Amino acid sequence: MALITPLILCLPFLLLPLLVLLKKNKQQHKNPQKHYPPSPPKLPLIGNLHQLGSSPHQSLWQLSKKYGPVMLLHLGRVPTLVISSAEAAKEALKTNDLHCCSRPSSAGTRRLTYNYLDVAFAPYGEYWREIRKICVLELFSVKRVQSYWSVREEEVAKLVNSISSSSSSGAPVDLTEKLFAFTASIIFRIAYGTTFQGSKFEHAKNIHELIHDTEAMMGGLSGADYFPSWIGWITDRVSGVHKEFDRISSELDGLFQQVIDDHLRVGTEVEKDHEDIVDVLLKIVREQTGFGAAQLGHNNIKGVLLNLFLGGIDTSAITMVWAMAELARKPKLMKKAQEEVRRCIGNKGKVTEGDTDELQYLKMVIKETFRLHPPAPMILPRETMSHFKIQGYDVDPKTLVFVNDWAIARDPESWKDPEEFVPERFDGSSIDYKGQHFEFLPFGAGRRICPGMYMGTTTVELGLANLLYWFDWKLPNGMKEEDISMEEATGLALTISKKTALHLVPVKLSQET
Numbered sequence: 001m002a003l004i005t006p007l008i009l010c011l012p013f014l015l016l017p018l019l020v021l022l023k024k025n026k027q028q029h030k031n032p033q034k035h036y037p038p039s040p041p042k043l044p045l046i047g048n049l050h051q052l053g054s055s056p057h058q059s060l061w062q063l064s065k066k067y068g069p070v071m072l073l074h075l076g077r078v079p080t081l082v083i084s085s086a087e088a089a090k091e092a093l094k095t096n097d098l099h100c101c102s103r104p105s106s107a108g109t110r111r112l113t114y115n116y117l118d119v120a121f122a123p124y125g126e127y128w129r130e131i132r133k134i135c136v137l138e139l140f141s142v143k144r145v146q147s148y149w150s151v152r153e154e155e156v157a158k159l160v161n162s163i164s165s166s167s168s169s170g171a172p173v174d175l176t177e178k179l180f181a182f183t184a185s186i187i188f189r190i191a192y193g194t195t196f197q198g199s200k201f202e203h204a205k206n207i208h209e210l211i212h213d214t215e216a217m218m219g220g221l222s223g224a225d226y227f228p229s230w231i232g233w234i235t236d237r238v239s240g241v242h243k244e245f246d247r248i249s250s251e252l253d254g255l256f257q258q259v260i261d262d263h264l265r266v267g268t269e270v271e272k273d274h275e276d277i278v279d280v281l282l283k284i285v286r287e288q289t290g291f292g293a294a295q296l297g298h299n300n301i302k303g304v305l306l307n308l309f310l311g312g313i314d315t316s317a318i319t320m321v322w323a324m325a326e327l328a329r330k331p332k333l334m335k336k337a338q339e340e341v342r343r344c345i346g347n348k349g350k351v352t353e354g355d356t357d358e359l360q361y362l363k364m365v366i367k368e369t370f371r372l373h374p375p376a377p378m379i380l381p382r383e384t385m386s387h388f389k390i391q392g393y394d395v396d397p398k399t400l401v402f403v404n405d406w407a408i409a410r411d412p413e414s415w416k417d418p419e420e421f422v423p424e425r426f427d428g429s430s431i432d433y434k435g436q437h438f439e440f441l442p443f444g445a446g447r448r449i450c451p452g453m454y455m456g457t458t459t460v461e462l463g464l465a466n467l468l469y470w471f472d473w474k475l476p477n478g479m480k481e482e483d484i485s486m487e488e489a490t491g492l493a494l495t496i497s498k499k500t501a502l503h504l505v506p507v508k509l510s511q512e513t
Helices: 004-030 056-067 086-095 107-112 126-139 142-146 149-167 175-192 204-219 229-239 241-266 277-287 298-329 331-345 353-358 360-372 453-470
Strands: 070-075 078-083 388-390 393-395 400-403 471-474 503-508
Touching: 056 070, 056 078, 078 086, 086 388, 086 400, 107 204, 107 241, 126 277, 126 298, 142 453, 149 175, 149 353, 149 453, 149 503, 175 204, 175 277, 175 298, 175 453, 204 241, 204 298, 241 277, 241 298, 277 298, 298 331, 298 360, 298 453, 298 471, 331 353, 331 360, 331 453, 353 453, 360 453, 453 471
Parallel strands: 078 400
Antiparallel strands: 070 078, 388 393, 471 503
């Protein structure tokens, strides 16, 4: 009897592997025709999570070289499809776009988006279609973006003046910090209707840290997302994830609520030089037009403001920093870009938005920067809603989908010398970043393509054009071109920036030239 009791107690654990095996065999018998993508070996419970590494896009790129451009991983309990070729991306984002255009649920995004009241992370459905329509027509249209031209030109003048004051001393400037402050100033004014300077986040370091923490919260690994609920509950509390969620969401909510309260306090009777995005959203909330049966409130506005906070500040600054770093490493390309903008502008004394249409080489530089250094190396993850096939492989519903744009942009099948920065590769090429060329997807493609693409590229073009027009750029004393580090920052954030700040010495262009 003494031996029987322990055996009875252990019986469930002894039978568990057998039950799992029987269930697996039953599933295989039920779906004998399913043909899943190749997978690397996985560990119990965590699956392939340990193989993501500190730079997931690079780790997945290496795995794809062995297992192919369509690969199935298991991140804990979550089946995950990883796509690493243009051909496979086209099948996913065009041919099967409707099957996989939803978003996965996660603890971080749910918390920060007020239960998915935003555009970028909301699951596919009626709400997403309606809120995206509002954003496309009312916030990110060409007409709306162009209406903010004076704000961008005023902020670029401030940037130039700030750098000019440093150029007289011959000391290097931290371009990373200045460009983050520049893009933050633009977004604060056109989106929030307030100045970046004077806010509690007025220092670029503060805004950069908050953005980084927010992206880490959204792109990071929460135990609740990948493990059974009881394990996730334990790991998230031990690791401090919940406490960090509380801090970040409180800071952001405080910022967005203050912006809304300021608008409500001022009222509509005050004349403004431009109608900012909060003005537009509050008007829609008041009138409740064009949104079906749903009722919009302040949390809907905050969800959209979050997307602008992340997508409008970080990505544009990152792109300009990478572009200037690449040009500094290749003085001949820098000179070519400068000669174009100076020839175009002549003695006008400043670069306006209307001038950038003529700067074809600058546009090539920006395209090549997007290719080699996409600010979001993996397109925001999708989730499948129904079964489909990709390159002959079966993909089940509720599968996480990663499209590794960083890997696709380095595919020798699509690009000659893919590791080299060569803007001239776009000379005479029809390849663009608007979602029709699947070897080049910095803004994604299909239904979930970034709606703020035009706003972002407009800022980048104007900012870079002025940096190239007003200044010659030298390296700090003793530094050589090959000494500029191009190492990426590590981590699970949504965007990837240059690991070290970019310091260059500006030499102000003489007005006589």
